[in-house]
Amino acid sequence: MDVIKLPLLLGSVRMGRRSEAVARYLLSKLESDPRFRPELLDLATYRFGLLEQRPEEMEKPPEALDAFSHRLREADALLIVSPEYKGGIPGALKNAIDLLEPGILRRKPVGICTVSAGGFGGLQCLLQLRLTVFALGGLPIPESIAVSRVQERFGEQGGLRNGSKVLETERFLEELYFYAQALKHAGQGADLYAGRR
Numbered sequence: 001m002d003v004i005k006l007p008l009l010l011g012s013v014r015m016g017r018r019s020e021a022v023a024r025y026l027l028s029k030l031e032s033d034p035r036f037r038p039e040l041l042d043l044a045t046y047r048f049g050l051l052e053q054r055p056e057e058m059e060k061p062p063e064a065l066d067a068f069s070h071r072l073r074e075a076d077a078l079l080i081v082s083p084e085y086k087g088g089i090p091g092a093l094k095n096a097i098d099l100l101e102p103g104i105l106r107r108k109p110v111g112i113c114t115v116s117a118g119g120f121g122g123l124q125c126l127l128q129l130r131l132t133v134f135a136l137g138g139l140p141i142p143e144s145i146a147v148s149r150v151q152e153r154f155g156e157q158g159g160l161r162n163g164s165k166v167l168e169t170e171r172f173l174e175e176l177y178f179y180a181q182a183l184k185h186a187g188q189g190a191d192l193y194a195g196r197r
């Protein structure tokens, strides 16, 4: 059985963020699934500054960016958990994505879970993230998880509130595993990303 290296990128850095509870819920599912080797990549711990220069033009790119990029390069697939802000991708997450080299997710499947306080589960963010993932060479999978009214479903200390419906993760993880495993065995092919910005 292939074990898929799967970082879970948490895209909210806000104090009191609710999407952390969703990320930890998914992490616990992944940790009990022998097909995955998950790891939390918490954007809040990286403290990237605003992009003022492309990293390749900096004299010394930030060490945190090297460490972050390394995790993504090593991964077989990526799971993004992101809130929706102002009908789109949170600025901190987009800034981190803008710092990454193009092609860093080349031929890697990307599962996306969006989180919102409102009733639509962050669908606008989901659609925008799918387009942005293409710019990194990644392949957003068709399945997704959209968590609406997160404050009603997850408690302040994390964990599902009593009576809340369990998130339907089975099909999502099944599909993510399928694509990750298939692409892992698909061979190398030429890398035409070299030199691209």
Ligand SMILES: Cc1cc2nc3c(=O)[nH]c(=O)nc-3n(C[C@H](O)[C@H](O)[C@H](O)COP(=O)(O)O)c2cc1C
Pocket (backbone or CB within 6 Å): 012, 014, 016, 017, 018, 019, 020, 083, 084, 085, 086, 087, 088, 115, 116, 117, 118, 119, 120, 122, 150, 151
């Ligand atoms: C700056 C900002 C913008 C937001 N915009 C939206 C929005 O467009 N749609 C929505 O449903 N919720 C919106 N929210 C509420 C978030 O979905 C809510 O905070 C939720 O808990 C997930 O984000 P969090 O992980 O930062 O808590 C916004 C929150 C912030 C802080």
